[in-house]
Amino acid sequence: MAEAKAAYQETFRQFLERLPEAANIVILCHSDADGLAAGALLFKTLPKLGYLVSVRLIGKGESAWSSNTRELLYESDEEGIIVADLGSREHSIQPGIPLLVIDHHRPQGVAPGAFIISGYGQKPTPTSGLLAHWCGETITSLDSLLWITAVSLIGDIGDKAPFEELAQAKKQWKGTVLRELTSLINAARRSGTGNAIPAFDLLLKAKNPADALSGKYPELEKLRAAREEVTAALNVAKKAAPKFSGKVALIRMHSPCQIHPLIAQIWRTRLKDYIVMGVNTGYRPGYVHFSARCPVSVNLIDFLRANAPGEVDEGYGGGHDQASGGALTYAKWNEFVSKLGFGSEMKVVMGQTK
Template sequence: MKVENTQLIRRLVFASLSRATLPDWYSLGARFIRVGMNLKRKASDAGTVSRARRRIESMTDYCDASPRTDASGSILWPASGEAMEYARNFIRACAAAQSKVLIVPDKDADGLDAGVILHKTLISLGLSPGLIDVHLIGKNSTVHDEVERAAMQAKIPKYIIVVDQGSRAAPPIIDDPDTHSLIIDHHLSDDFPENATVVSACHYPPVATSALLTYEICKPLNPNIAASCGYLCAMGTHGDLGNTLKWKPPFPDMTEVFKTHTKKAINEAVSLINAPRRTSKFDVLSAWQALLEAKSPKDILINTRLLNARAEINEEVERQTHTPPKFSKDGKIAVLRINSAAQVHGPIATRWAGHLNSKALEIVMVANSGYRPGYVNFSCRIARCARSRDPPVNIIASLKAAADLDTGDLTERMGESFARGHKEASGGIVPAAEFEELMALLKVGEKPDPKPEDAGKTSKKSDARPQKNNLMNYFAKTG
């Protein structure tokens, strides 16, 4: 290419110098500029492909996933019709019984918004507010831990509604046989606690968030739910799926919601609701109370406690986010190690997933050894450059495949909290020693083996010969 470029320039020079007058030099310069622009355009063709790929990625939307249909062709979404009706009947029974109901929401915006939707729905159906209680799971605990089961049972509920907690095979939510339990969830699982009514969205693409699933369950129960809880549904959904969601069918039409409450206000409110639980104090109660008392997202935006918590988290994210990543030997997983008492591993994983870029990269993992003594809390996100891969990246499957490389009992020792969540956004809490074993299996930090086609080749820089002819020394030689 360099030889051809030199010959082209020489022809232009020879053709022009023999008849060039002063005005002609301006024309000659313009011709050189045009040639340079054309050559630069050719050199940038490779970048055009990546730009086109980014445009395609930006055009795809979460809602574009093909939904399931029944024998008649009707769409099955956000869960099976039978499960949805069971859930509605359960909520009606709660209100009719006028007995104590315990709501057990997850700590994030999706879970908390879903919990408040249930709270408002039960009151709209006539249940006394004094009969509704909430149980917020403690830091580093799950709804299945004995200490949490005992705390829930101590509140003597007649009905329990567990929302967005993730599911696995387990004993009943509490040990009281007279207590009825409903589980509303969207995390990937086929196993659930015993004796519970279950409605799960995990097998009904595009998978609804727990807030959206709860909203769709509750909407038919009272005509005012759509207006009073629409912004809560939007907040919970944006909290899990991001604020670029296009809300295309089968997702509900939220036009009226976004006319009443701007997307900017909703997204700001999501950020504030998520902040307190990320602090070292794990102050989920402040977020729950703020949502319960709010009439609109604007009420959340002026909550001093939430604003202070967000400022604290933003400072910690900025302090921790500059950790350089190390890569697995195959280049598919980037791992960043941090040490923080705050729950910032998720936001940092999301940030780096949008920046790292390579042909091999699939998953960005941020591992936090400072959140729980003796354990590593980690969050994984699909790298932006891998979101349109076919077949799609499955974080849970990839993590489990890595653990299965062990010939011993590593998977069992890591426990039930390994590789939980969603195929697109997963994570876990595992003992520190076992996490290091997982890193060794992934060969994090090891250099990749040279490709067979590269064997025996020298680097381009050492092999390339410097170009002897250029425009400047040409005139020096011929002048």
């Protein structure tokens, strides 16, 4: 890992060398605990080199690689773009503007001229937050921010993530405190609105995890409310029974909350030999969002490619070899489930409310 880390840091330096002095940098980051941690670590370190840094959280129904995001950035004066924890694609976000991709999902291409720091393929796989931490270390010591890196590692890999940075953070802070904070930070983007701004603000404002949980910041209440909303929705969804076709099991739910990955995760341990999919018809109007998990004997990304319902957008079949998903229109979803051998009971019609 030391060799990979040195290479990542070299790529980071090369990206910075391409930027004008005091450049305006925009960071696009995923709204889960790992993406927010990556964004927060970069936001707190890059200004030390004189850069002006802004952050855009990419959340519910959004993608860093969509034409919509390109349009949003088009009129802005950004001189450097960093995309964290949002995958890697073959097209530029703003042609001519230096782009750095920090990620650990399977790359679906690399944009022309982009600098890429990818943890994919490393064992163990570093999270985007840990990669951002290593980048930040080329600028300054991040010892006082190790708790943010720990939030990234616990959020994506869990409390036992085999990285020295997590062990170090646990020497400073209780595991229970770090886990509680991670759970709250992750709850925001799972809520019905998907608004992760309170989670990001709390990471920026707090001096440490105990301070974050002290009740001093109003964001904490918002995160608690988000977590309650998600828990209630999850308790309903847990009651649904899976439907089977061959080695595929689908579990259906109808909720604005992002609980389909949690349901897939729960059923994965019960149905070890199956490709399990949490299927949410209520997450975003007009779309079926699904989250899939599978045993190590299957490559899910390849499976989803092989069963793709015709042309699909960039959100379909990305992610990790054993954890992927997508969002499909009703027509595409219906085609997809019939390809998988399901009957009409898994099809979705316009105006459906459960």
